[in-house]
Amino acid sequence: MRLRVRAFYRALRATIKGIRPLPPRIADFGAAAEKNNHAKRRKGVALSDFIYGAVIVFLFMPLVVLLVYSFNASKSGSWSGFSLQWYEKLFMGSGELWHAFANSLLIALTSATAATILGTLAAVGTARYSFWFKPYVKSMSFLPMIMPEIIVGVSLLVFFAGIGLKLGLVTVWMAHTTFNLPFVYLLVSARLEAFDPSVVEAARDLGATEGQTLMRVILPITMPGIASGFLTAVTLSLEDFVITFFVSGPGAMTLPLFIYSAIRFGVSPVINALSVVMVAGTVLLVYPARNFLKAYAAH
């Protein structure tokens, strides 16, 4: 009994570790810090630490500038007093923006779901069996990751034109599923490599059918990898600009495309406000979740 409870906790912890938000490995950095044995500090500030500090300023400065300007009363660059009008406009008078946001969410969830199903099955297949097109699956699941996005986008555009498919949300969904697949495949494969395959053999020897083995043994063990694959796919989809730019048609505006059209020719105060809301939203969602999951995983 005791043992089963412990096994359950271990599985739960593994699951939670798996679904921690991006970046997938960040919780491990904590562990790395603990066993870090060469943190012997020299006296004074080293040049490398000074450069690190400068890099942090460099990385954060654009975000700080957006934050400050989002409260600027005037539309043009110069500061002319505090105002919340851009936030008002963002939440009250930007129907098109929120429509694009809804499209982005829809595409992200549906393409991540499709990629997770296809990628997980392929990872299970290549991890357990050998078959004649296995090398093909493996290389096809790797190449889209290193191919420059412009090439993927342009080739899909030409392809869709060739088969006579009208550009719209459906083509965006197909493109996003395609570039999400390799990431799911990679993360699930990594998880499958990490566990003892004799568990699966045991299930088969004890009389489980292939379907039962998949549903009751393989998928539960792989769940952390599947979950992180899904979350990675959602994030990549929400982010994508270049590929979407080529494969979206009229009526298929996603949030990155909307932002692009708004800033094409210069500064847009509503986009400043949107940036702040998005950064704050991500930090508010991700950071507490991360801490919570980390505490839970360490429990």
Add this chain to the structure above:
Amino acid sequence: MKRNYGRAYAAPEALWLTFFFAAPLAIIVAYSFCKRDLYGGVLPQLSLDAYRSLANPTLIAVAWRTLWVSLAATVITILIALPCGYSIARSGNQAMRLFLIIVPFWTNFIIRVYAWIAILGNEGFVNDVLRAIGLTTDSVQFLYNQGAVILVLVYMYLPYAILPLFSTIDKFDFNLLEAARDLGATRMQALRKILIPNIRGGLVTAVLFTFIPIFGAYAVPLLVGGKDSYMLGNVIADQVTKTRNWPLASSISMGVTVLTGIAAILYAVVSKRSTHHVIEESGIGPVSATAGIPSGGQA
């Protein structure tokens, strides 16, 4: 007798990627050998016209510019990332320092580019400050040149270089440095002759994870560059969407793909020869350098 279900598992993914990744690329290859149809599209006639027109002097100029902008941005990125990764690895609080590097990249890709328009634009922050302190009355044009493109590319790809460099430096035995110092090497000599050769694997990963996406950059030169700082990605896009010379777009795409392929093969060879497989082991390398930061690798 255990049945082989591998094909059944992997077939859906293999079919999807054949249809939406391999087939579009095959079309690009085929189109590059076709004749141009004046009304867009291609004529089904074998021709090397598209490859001949690669010798066009404007195109060669853009290719050279793309190469040197990519090299410059990569070199600058690595020179900043090296001491940065070193500082994180030697810090007592690695988790926090890594976290600070990653947080800015929770922002949407297109917003991170836009933030630089808000800083350097004619109505941006820097011009605002310059006017306020009376250095200028007119706006200074900081954007829409090659300097701005390189700056923003460095900004976008710094974490991709910092993460793999950190993970190899973290595995390095710093006692070796002390030994070198004891044997009479200066600090710089010790770093150059002991540290650098030992982190070669991480260096190669960092170089390729910055160089490959930068070489295919499209959005950054489009938004912060001018006509004279367009890169190959922009030429491909223009040929596809504006000029509608699909064979030429295809042949340029082939060039970019071949160069990317050479870089990837080089990476495979060097990382196999190198004794440092720490990147793959730590999971910080390819996995999170692409999946960890929600930005895919767009440029």
